[in-house]
Amino acid sequence: MSDNFVIMLDANELKSFNDEHSKEHQRNWDHLGERLLNRGHDTEGLIEQICAFQVAIPSWALGTGGTRFGRFPSGGEPSNLRDKIKDVGILHALNKSSGAISLHIPWDIPEDYDSIRELAFGLDIKFDAVNSNTFQDQPNSVHSYKFGSLSHVDTAVRKEAIKHNKEVIDHGVQLGSKALTVWLADGSSFPGQHNFRDAFQRTLESLEEIYDHLPADWKLLVEYKPYEPNFYSMVIPDWGTSHLLASKLGDKATSLVDLGHHLPNTNIEQIVALLMHLNKLGGFHFNDSKYGDDDLTVGSIKPYQLFLIFCELVQGMEDTDNPELSWMIDASHNLKDPMEDLLQSVESIKIAYARALLVDYDSLKIAQASNDIAQSQRILQEAFRTDVRPLVMESIYRKGGALDPLTAYRAFDIRNQLIAARGIDSKSTGL
Numbered sequence: 113m114s115d116n117f118v119i120m121l122d123a124n125e126l127k128s129f130n131d132e133h134s135k136e137h138q139r140n141w142d143h144l145g146e147r148l149l150n151r152g153h154d155t156e157g158l159i160e161q162i163c164a165f166q167v168a169i170p171s172w173a174l175g176t177g178g179t180r181f182g183r184f185p186s187g188g189e190p191s192n193l194r195d196k197i198k199d200v201g202i203l204h205a206l207n208k209s210s211g212a213i214s215l216h217i218p219w220d221i222p223e224d225y226d227s228i229r230e231l232a233f234g235l236d237i238k239f240d241a242v243n244s245n246t247f248q249d250q251p252n253s254v255h256s257y258k259f260g261s262l263s264h265v266d267t268a269v270r271k272e273a274i275k276h277n278k279e280v281i282d283h284g285v286q287l288g289s290k291a292l293t294v295w296l297a298d299g300s301s302f303p304g305q306h307n308f309r310d311a312f313q314r315t316l317e318s319l320e321e322i323y324d325h326l327p328a329d330w331k332l333l334v335e336y337k338p339y340e341p342n343f344y345s346m347v348i349p350d351w352g353t354s355h356l357l358a359s360k361l362g363d364k365a366t367s368l369v370d371l372g373h374h375l376p377n378t379n380i381e382q383i384v385a386l387l388m389h390l391n392k393l394g395g396f397h398f399n400d401s402k403y404g405d406d407d408l409t410v411g412s413i414k415p416y417q418l419f420l421i422f423c424e425l426v427q428g429m430e431d432t433d434n435p436e437l438s439w440m441i442d443a444s445h446n447l448k449d450p451m452e453d454l455l456q457s458v459e460s461i462k463i464a465y466a467r468a469l470l471v472d473y474d475s476l477k478i479a480q481a482s483n484d485i486a487q488s489q490r491i492l493q494e495a496f497r498t499d500v501r502p503l504v505m506e507s508i509y510r511k512g513g514a515l516d517p518l519t520a521y522r523a524f525d526i527r528n529q530l531i532a533a534r535g536i537d538s539k540s541t542g543l
């Protein structure tokens with residue numbers, strides 16, 4: 113596939129596509145813009161904030177995912193890191209909000225740092241958190257992670273897992289990444305299999321070694337998950353355990369919230385609020401779910417919850433000293449074209465963010481102070497029920513993206529171009 117592909121998309125096709133759609137957009141934006149101004153909003157300020165918002169695309173989500181029952185690839189998948197970066201380049205050219213990629217190692221080992229960096233930076237793409245993988249055995253590995261990694265009873269296995277995490281940091285340093293995300297599959301599937309206290313202690317000590325390897329300006333993001341692949345206990349099952357580890361490790365360690373890593377009906381927005389209050393929220397994995405870690409398109413199942421989470425994020429960013437967050441998608445696309453799915457996810461995230469920016473938090477505080485529940489609800493829902501799509505679209509347009517990225521993706525027939533360039537059987541590395 114030629115490197116010109118993205119440039120072609122940028123210059124000519126995009127302009128004529130936008131010309132075709134600009135009249136209708138202008139009408140919608142005029143209408144909403146006026147409403148927002150009448151309600152006292154600084155529309156230019158809102159556009160600026162939305163324009164600045166970037167969500168990292170996970171390198172493992174550009175191919176078709178699957179379940180243990182099957183996988184149905186859509187063709188033209190990026191089979192190496194360069195092609196994955198080019199795919200993110202296409203997304204970013206369309207929506208102007210996907211200017212970062214999060215690598216999973218060893219699924220994506222950067223072999224030639226200079227040329228990888230050059231390709232990414234040329235497409236305006238940065239490297240967000242790098243992810244280690246100690247949940248799968250690699251072809252040449254001497255030790256097995258079958259019974260755990262950082263918590264393993266055998267020192268040699270733990271050493272191997274620690275070494276891997278340090279190597280991931282080293283790769284990230286070469287690319288300009290500033291964070292390591294650790295997600296552990298460690299746990300037990302049967303009562304009695306684990307000594308909980310010992311497993312926790314071993315995990316903490318392993319993480320301490322990894323933490324010591326972090327450069328001064330790096331973060332360690334500790335991700336939690338209640339179950340899967342282990343079904344009786346996970347070594348880091350919840351935000352409390354993640355926070356405990358992060359607190360013991362030190363300032364550079366924070367918690368990472370993956371939306372799908374909660375038991376049904378957990379109040380995630382409250383977790384977000386408290387972690388930010390403690391200045392210990394480091395990153396986010398966006399996805400949506402009905403029952404478990406379903407990894408579905410962001411905003412496809414529970415858009416109100418997503419909005420409420422963003423309300424806490426917006427307030428937290430304003431009122432606390434919480435460090436800058438790493439925003440990442442972590443989804444698996446089993447049925448849809450992965451690129452379309454990612455465009456929809458990023459759009460949902462921006463819609464939730466834009467709505468959260470519209471909330472009148474001062475009035476909300478007043479209503480809360482007088483226990484005016486009905487008014488509190490009305491304030492939140494006033495923002496949630498505003499159709500902010502023209503605002504999001506205007507921010508994309510101003511940055512030179514497409515007026516409706518998904519429609520543009522289809523109009524340019526990108527999937528078929530990718531299939532023509534890479535072949536129908538081209539497979540992506542990942543799960």
Ligand code: RM4
Pocket residue numbers: 216243295335337370397405442543
């Ligand atoms: C896990 C978790 C991690 C992701 C792996 C592939 O469930 O969400 O963040 O790296 O899946």
Ligand code: MN
Pocket residue numbers: 295335370397442
């Ligand atoms: Mn995750």
Ligand code: MN
Pocket residue numbers: 370372373405442
């Ligand atoms: Mn997950």
